[in-house]
Amino acid sequence: MKTLGKIINALIFIFLYAPIAVMIVFSFNSSRSTYVFEKFSLKWYGEFLNSTITITAVKNTLLLAVVSALIATVFGTIASIGIYNLKSKTAKGAIMGVTNIPMMNPDVVTGVSLMLLFVFIGRFLGLASSLSVYTILIAHITFNLPYVILNVLPKLRQVGNTYTEAARDLGCTYSKAFLKVIFPNIYSGILSGFLMAFTLSLDDFVISYFTNGTGFQTLPLLIYSKTKKSVKPDIYALSTVIFVAVLLLLILVNSIKAKSEKQQKTKRSSKAKNIVLTVVSATVCIAIIAYSAIPSENYNEFSKKLKCKYTTSLAGSTLNVFNWGEYISDGIDDTLNVIEAFEDTTGIQVNYDNFDSNETMYSKLKSGAVAYDVIIPSDYMIERLKNEKMLRKLDYSKIPNYKFIDKKYKNLYFDEKNEYSVPYSVGKTGLIYNSKMVKGKVDSWSVMWDEKYKGQVLTFNNSRDAFSIAQFMLGQDVNSTKKSDWKAAAQLLKKQNKVLQARVMDEVFTKMPGNNAAIAPYYAGDFLTMYDSNENLRFVYPKEGVNVFVDSLCVPSNAKNYEAAMMFINFMLEPEVALANAEYICYASPNTAVVNNDNYSLKGNEILYPKKKVKEQYYHNIDSKTRNYYEKLWEEVLLS
Amino acid sequence: MKKSFLSKLINAPYILWSAIFIVVPLIIVAYFTFTNKNGSFSLENIYEIPDYTGIFLRSIIYALVATAITLVVSYPFAYFMSRTKVRTQSMMIMLVMLPMWMNLLIRTYSWTTILEKTGLINSFFGLFGLGPYNLIGTSGAVIVGMVYNYLPYMILPIYTSMSKIDKSYIEAAKDLGSSSFDSLKRVILPLTLPGIISGITMVFVPSVSTFYIADKLGSTKTLMIGDVIQKKFDIDVYSGIGASLSLVLMVIILICIVFMNRFSDSEDGGIIV
Numbered sequence: 001m002k003t004l005g006k007i008i009n010a011l012i013f014i015f016l017y018a019p020i021a022v023m024i025v026f027s028f029n030s031s032r033s034t035y036v037f038e039k040f041s042l043k044w045y046g047e048f049l050n051s052t053i054t055i056t057a058v059k060n061t062l063l064l065a066v067v068s069a070l071i072a073t074v075f076g077t078i079a080s081i082g083i084y085n086l087k088s089k090t091a092k093g094a095i096m097g098v099t100n101i102p103m104m105n106p107d108v109v110t111g112v113s114l115m116l117l118f119v120f121i122g123r124f125l126g127l128a129s130s131l132s133v134y135t136i137l138i139a140h141i142t143f144n145l146p147y148v149i150l151n152v153l154p155k156l157r158q159v160g161n162t163y164t165e166a167a168r169d170l171g172c173t174y175s176k177a178f179l180k181v182i183f184p185n186i187y188s189g190i191l192s193g194f195l196m197a198f199t200l201s202l203d204d205f206v207i208s209y210f211t212n213g214t215g216f217q218t219l220p221l222l223i224y225s226k227t228k229k230s231v232k233p234d235i236y237a238l239s240t241v242i243f244v245a246v247l248l249l250l251i252l253v254n255s256i257k258a259k260s261e262k263q264q265k266t267k268r269s270s271k272a273k274n275i276v277l278t279v280v281s282a283t284v285c286i287a288i289i290a291y292s293a294i295p296s297e298n299y300n301e302f303s304k305k306l307k308c309k310y311t312t313s314l315a316g317s318t319l320n321v322f323n324w325g326e327y328i329s330d331g332i333d334d335t336l337n338v339i340e341a342f343e344d345t346t347g348i349q350v351n352y353d354n355f356d357s358n359e360t361m362y363s364k365l366k367s368g369a370v371a372y373d374v375i376i377p378s379d380y381m382i383e384r385l386k387n388e389k390m391l392r393k394l395d396y397s398k399i400p401n402y403k404f405i406d407k408k409y410k411n412l413y414f415d416e417k418n419e420y421s422v423p424y425s426v427g428k429t430g431l432i433y434n435s436k437m438v439k440g441k442v443d444s445w446s447v448m449w450d451e452k453y454k455g456q457v458l459t460f461n462n463s464r465d466a467f468s469i470a471q472f473m474l475g476q477d478v479n480s481t482k483k484s485d486w487k488a489a490a491q492l493l494k495k496q497n498k499v500l501q502a503r504v505m506d507e508v509f510t511k512m513p514g515n516n517a518a519i520a521p522y523y524a525g526d527f528l529t530m531y532d533s534n535e536n537l538r539f540v541y542p543k544e545g546v547n548v549f550v551d552s553l554c555v556p557s558n559a560k561n562y563e564a565a566m567m568f569i570n571f572m573l574e575p576e577v578a579l580a581n582a583e584y585i586c587y588a589s590p591n592t593a594v595v596n597n598d599n600y601s602l603k604g605n606e607i608l609y610p611k612k613k614v615k616e617q618y619y620h621n622i623d624s625k626t627r628n629y630y631e632k633l634w635e636e637v638l639l640s
Numbered sequence: 641m642k643k644s645f646l647s648k649l650i651n652a653p654y655i656l657w658s659a660i661f662i663v664v665p666l667i668i669v670a671y672f673t674f675t676n677k678n679g680s681f682s683l684e685n686i687y688e689i690p691d692y693t694g695i696f697l698r699s700i701i702y703a704l705v706a707t708a709i710t711l712v713v714s715y716p717f718a719y720f721m722s723r724t725k726v727r728t729q730s731m732m733i734m735l736v737m738l739p740m741w742m743n744l745l746i747r748t749y750s751w752t753t754i755l756e757k758t759g760l761i762n763s764f765f766g767l768f769g770l771g772p773y774n775l776i777g778t779s780g781a782v783i784v785g786m787v788y789n790y791l792p793y794m795i796l797p798i799y800t801s802m803s804k805i806d807k808s809y810i811e812a813a814k815d816l817g818s819s820s821f822d823s824l825k826r827v828i829l830p831l832t833l834p835g836i837i838s839g840i841t842m843v844f845v846p847s848v849s850t851f852y853i854a855d856k857l858g859s860t861k862t863l864m865i866g867d868v869i870q871k872k873f874d875i876d877v878y879s880g881i882g883a884s885l886s887l888v889l890m891v892i893i894l895i896c897i898v899f900m901n902r903f904s905d906s907e908d909g910g911i912i913v
Contacts, residue, residue, distance in 0.1 A: 008716050012717050016791065086651065104845065247738060258727065359874070
């Protein structure tokens with residue numbers, strides 16, 4: 001019996017710690033893979049310490065956790081006393097019922113409902129952006145409160161009224177009676193409430209996801225945006241540090257507890273108080289030390305050179321930038337950290353946030369939930385934003401570097417007169433396959449329907465890109481407004497279901513290099529990133545045609561810092577900056593200063609800059625009726 | 641007199657706060673459920689709900705399976721844990737809680753390394769010439785992810801009620817001639833029922849509404865309702881269908897909680913460990 005118990009418990013601990021072990025092991029990997037361990041290295045620990053974005057996120061998380069937990073504790077304690085003293089049973093029941101809601105409700109619903117409230121209020125007050133650091137703070141306090149109340153209230157019940165009454169009979173005022181009699185007795189409840197609130201706030205992702213505003217990223221949100229693409233071990237390194245810190249803290253608490261338990265018989269209450277006091281002060285101290293000891297910027301030689309070209313007249317102001325995830329050079333592996341370089345050069349503080357689809361960005365802007373000064377949408381979305389008067393004209397006299405933009409990328413359909421956008425990055429879809437797993441010549445999308453590769457084919461998990469493949473196969477226009485065209489394309493997609501392994505987006509970054517699938521459509525530049533870790537991968541532009549897209553820098557009509565936005569756009573076109581970005585993103589650059597630069601490692605790359613003409617089509621903005629129609633078809637494809 | 645005035649004064653801010661940030665948001669969700677894009681009353685979002693029946697059922701089934709597995713695994717674990725030395729017990733409790741301090745996203749993501757076609761498990765089987773098995777992208781992977789993330793929520797309440805049991809009860813049962821299986825069934829199990837009930841609630845509620853886990857470890861065929869709601873609001877902040885799905889999810893959970901509460905008569909509900 002005993003050994004059986006030991007075996008069961010050991011197995012469960014293995015289960016609980018296996019992923020954490022994986023995380024710790026791969027945080028020491030010298031390559032960026034989280035699948036293949038190359039050799040031991042501490043490089044990722046350096047990377048995360050050097051990354052301002054990560055450090056800021058850690059600081060924000062700690063700040064938010066401490067502030068929201070403190071407010072919730074004070075507020076919740078007062079509320080508990082109020083609730084406890086309520087005479088009416090129904091009132092008590094009603095308040096407790098409402099208090100329980102945030103605990104019982106799924107996080108998704110709590111997050112969504114709070115977001116709707118904030119957006120509603122924001123619209124009512126006419127705010128430019130209704131979500132901010134205050135909304136996320138309110139949300140955290142709201143979901144922390146019930147935990148504080150449910151820790152304090154039982155303690156109040158334990159104390160009961162007799163002590164207070166006795167104290168008052170002996171001449172204490174109500175407040176004195178509270179401080180001298182009640183407080184010492186409910187102390188431990190308050191503290192465990194605080195700790196619980198602190199922990200919950202620290203770890204919350206779902207509610208923060210819906211309620212955070214411009215430029216206040218917490219660690220869970222950052223991790224979410226990072227795990228969208230392939231996770232780099234820097235996040236593992238950071239998590240390992242957190243793990244060790246928590247482990248040490250818990251061991252400390254445990255040993256203090258054990259010690260005090262021995263002495264418990266002599267001085268019971270004061271000892272217990274001491275422990276809890278130690279725990280809380282240790283938590284707060286660690287938070288404060290981590291907050292202040294974390295190095296801030298110590299950067300950057302590069303900006304000296306550019307300093308003469310940029311004024312610091314806007315120093316101290318803030319610029320809010322909204323970009324795709326992993327779409328700017330971030331300083332990893334001794335590359336240029338573009339955001340920091342810009343801050344250093346101009347003195348402007350940048351809030352940098354990520355989105356993961358044009359539609360998400362559009363809906364956030366449209367609802368007034370957030371406001372940004374610079375955004376980087378794709379072509380068809382620019383057309384839509386322009387049509388809906390959501391973009392502001394750019395002042396090209398303040399963007400002298402616009403001269404570097406290749407003529408090919410000027411006067412494009414979505415901005416025929418070059419008024420609203422400056423091209424940032426150019427991409428094409430194409431077919432990636434593993435030459436070890438796929439035999440013969442591949443030059444057509446049709447291989448994605450080949451039953452030979454059953455269970456090894458991946459495809460896009462977004463409607464437009466997935467449909468486009470079927471549309472190319474059928475020789476249709478990808479911007480067709482004919483229902484019959486979309487219907488036929490949907491039919492073709494349904495036929496594909498039986499050979500598919502999965503519909504994915506960023507998961508290809510791990511699946512294809514890891515030999516977990518044989519065929520996947522994706523974006524040309526991303527293939528180069530995958531090829532770095534698996535040389536058996538091949539890329540082809542299928543003969544039926546591919547989609548080409550241009551992501552461009554734009555300024556929304558409600559931008560607050562227009563001048564700084566112009567400066568930022570110009571800065572992004574600086575040859576060194578554009579080069580760093582092009583190297584990092586791996587997509588084709590529209591910047592001639594990059595394309596013709598001999599230091600550009602991808603100069604003349606056959607895939608990014610093919611000499612042979614590729615049959616290609618842009619997506620256009622599609623009217624809402626057709627869009628709704630094909631989205632409905634898409635759901636059918638998914639469910640079939 | 642003074643006291644009742646004071647207690648009213650003390651209660652006012654909290655009542656106001658919960659009204660604005662708990663009750664009103666839910667009313668807004670209901671508002672979006674029953675209006676169309678132009679803001680007039682409409683049932684169009686309600687009519688769309690049946691399209692998602694499959695996803696709702698799938699979420700409930702996954703959550704039930706995950707809850708059942710956590711229960712079956714946690715019970716013996718808590719039982720054996722409660723019979724070790726006190727020092728070991730507090731050590732083990734600490735080890736159970738420790739993973740909860742790590743970010744859920746990271747913990748879930750690490751599972752991809754373990755479950756992928758070329759991941760740790762398949763490499764292990766590969767040594768014996770077996771596999772590779774399709775582990776990732778299956779409903780099994782999603783359930784493993786849920787069991788993993790919510791296991792401590794089951795272990796802790798069961799352990800708490802287990803450790804409260806007076807040892808003399810078990811001894812008494814033995815003295816009266818019951819086998820250890822009998823004493824488990826007749827003494828321990830009934831006494832730990834409140835812990836089991838609160839464990840089930842604490843695992844089922846987050847499991848049924850989870851998002852991210854199914855997204856990372858599953859495929860489009862294992863999508864859960866939480867993911868659908870997230871995606872609806874991602875592409876449209878004023879998503880009527882998203883609001884109506886949230887409302888349905890809330891009702892499901894409410895029913896589940898009311899149902900579970902019928903089994904437990906403890907006043908505190910045992911939500912807090």
